[in-house]
Amino acid sequence: MSDNRKSAEQIVDAVGGKDNIAAATHCVTRLRFALKDEDKVDKEKLEDIDLVKGSFSANGQFQVVIGQGTVDKVYNEMVDITGIGRASKEEIKTAAAEKLNPLQKAIKTLADIFIPILPAIVTAGLLMGINNIMTAPDIFFDDQSFVDVYENWAGLAGMINLIANTAFVFLPGLIGWSAVNRFGGSPLLGIVLGLMLVHPDLLNAWTYGAAEEVPTWNLFGLEVQQVGYQGQVLPVLVASYVLARIEIFLRKRIADGFQLLTVAPIALLVTGSLSFIAIGPITFYIGNLITDGVVGIFDAAPAIGGLVYGGLYAPLVITGMHHTFLAVDLQLIGTIGGTFLWPMVALSNIAQGSAAFAMMIIHRKNDKLKGLALTSSISAWLGVTEPAMFGVNLRYRYPFFAAIIGSAIAGIFIAMNAVQAASIGVGGLPAIFSIMAEYWGVFFIGMVIVLIVPFVLTMIFARVKKA
Template sequence: MNYNDVAQEILDALGGKENVSAAAHCATRLRLVLHDEEKVDKARLDSLDIVKGTFSTSGQYQIILGSGIVNEVYKPFIKMVGISEMSTNEVKSASTKKMNPLQKLVKLLSDIFVPIIPAIVAGGLLMGINNVLTAKDLFVHGKSLIDANPGIADLAAMINTFANAAFVFLPVLIGFSATKRFGGNAFLGAALGMIMVHPDLLNAYNYGAAQIAHKVPAWHILGFTIEKVGYQGTVLPVLASSFILAKIETYLRKVIPSALDNLLTPLLSILVTAVLTFTFVGPITRTAGDLFTSGLAWFYNTTGFVGGGIFGLFYAPIVITGMHQSFIAVETQLLSNIAKTGGTFIFPIAAMSNIAQGAATLAVLLVIKDKKMKSLASASGISALLGITEPAMFGVNLKLKYPFIGAIVGSGIASAFITFFKVKAIALGAAGLPGIISIKPNAIVIYVIGMVISFVVAFSLTLMLAKRNAKKHPVEFKEKAA
């Protein structure tokens, strides 16, 4: 393969070097910021054998090339454009200028929460393992595994401790990531998070009971009463406090003489932010977070399977816009208050959507004749079933349209089914076949049935729509399928 020729063909299809503002690559994709996406000749791009799919999201035009290949194409591509090698973060920064306020908010949340996902996923899956060990009737009638095997009781207790850590100390993780994103010192952000979960404070999970008993501890300073309550498992308070911390630190570094900067800036930043957190910011945002979580629970419980079906129907279109990244913050809040919420309903619905996308893509494999599309459909269909839908959705289903329709209908029906039975996840993970371990043990069977429904409906409907499309537009279908 001549990568110089490939890079030139891609560049020509993009409208020439004058249309490229910034370029980077990740493991599989060219990630570009274009001056005018209307100049892109999408049909020409799609005709290239090396191109597995294209899509535009969050101000970036992304071209799926595949692992290993993208690196080789990128090298001559940036030389032809006349720009230096850039990181994905630099391209993200350039793409932000093209976003509207809502897209910028979604990107902000994504930048904060995506880096801490591994810690949350690890903790959540450990929680799932603990539940498998302690759930009654899962493997032994009338007993849990630790009831049947008392010798592993301490193993379950140890795993439970490991699982809770990421959620108990969640403000430390968010404080580090958010403060860094807001332009402050990440370690000051972590220190602020530590203050918010200090052992001397009343544990946030015991706050409700302490309020009822009128035994909430407090500081009494100059006539003011400040509650000594921690912020374990919270999201909004630490986000707001991290923003304030970063802005105070940035301001102080500008006004404090350099000789005193390292001494006074960290001291004043932490002191002022911590005082504001416990007096105003924390209580207000804690209430807002509780209301938000209660509102989601109300919506889920009130709308029932109808709301779940609608959410499942529109989940994939939401993914196209990139707004699904904001769900990470919501799910983190739901999982942090698992005793109150019972878990997150978003993860199971996301899994139904991913399974449906995979099923629709595999259905295309049976009706399509084009070798390139067949190859892409087989690999991306399996990938979608495992929770990675990008190649399937953008490379196959959206390109042919009718598989995407079959997929969202299958997702909607399956989501309505699992919502009717109140299926929730107690952890984050791969939303698809591997997601079984993230589901509450007593709902695993319903979750599996939901996946079967999602697969069968999306697969069958895609085949039906393919045949109808072939009869209604035979010339068009031959161009796509032959």
């Protein structure tokens, strides 16, 4: 019997047997199960399997970390052993969603919308970091930027800035595409809807507050402001849902031969009108209230805000609720020009990596755990924390708490110094390039805190536990 087949049999047994598996698929590194009863999973037996690097449950799916290249072989053996049909990721999500409560479903919906556009946002964040290095004063020269001294580079810096800003300037277009697709409509109409909300003929949202006169449309006596929604998240989310529902409604009732000429024009006209008349103004107001509330908390008590968010971000990842804060980050960037929440996310990721790295030192005689801890700590330092969190730190608990403490301390420090990121980038050591240049020194100290404190605390906790 091959090692992969033997491991597949052991995994099936550990998750409660084939009768407990409603559906199963895999991604690049993990087996994904929709289980009938997760209480039947024997985690201790599961994680004793040589190929298994960790396991966790999220959004109704039970996931087993195997590793790239091996997971598809184990999955093929598992399908052959159990006789279960091959399922797509969407089928697994559908099966898992049936077990979620309304709050979990709402969080999952936000995750499904924002995760597909993350590569564009992160790429834009990295490019903005490069632009910051070239254009910020006091990095290479006193009171001057790199392009001030070497003017020939100014054109390149300007081009990089344009490329980087595109994802944020046309953010409603990206969200519209992803949201309408998630709600069951045509993604292309979502793109058109999002771009419509930032049309250049509209008054730019960033200049709305300073405008002496706001242009309006007169709709049969009703005055509707011609205002764009640049950098706004809520207007396009709500409008996308309305557009998708109208499109689905029309497609069910209009004959196929007439759909091309009627469905899209009616759906866009109705949704567009509602967006400018009601959806936009109402959600714009709500979005500003949310922004003002978050900013107010950190203005009034930055230490408490840093302690709570810096300390609780990792537990939020376990529940999946961290995805909701991506929308808040984007709203902050669009409204005040930067986010003070995301820097704490980056430090939390680094802290998890530091705790996992300490576990590599502590368990250096355990080849399997040592290898997993090393690779997962490097992954966390580069912004991907799941292997470190679920494969190492949560498994032993005390490294997880050490990481939370280190992250909370660093969160207090950078919150009290009002550190902001100009964009969302890679949430690990490379995050410093997304931080506004004037805060680099403070953020670097925060990075040192989350590199040292979780490592030291994990070593101490291990000694105490052993004693």
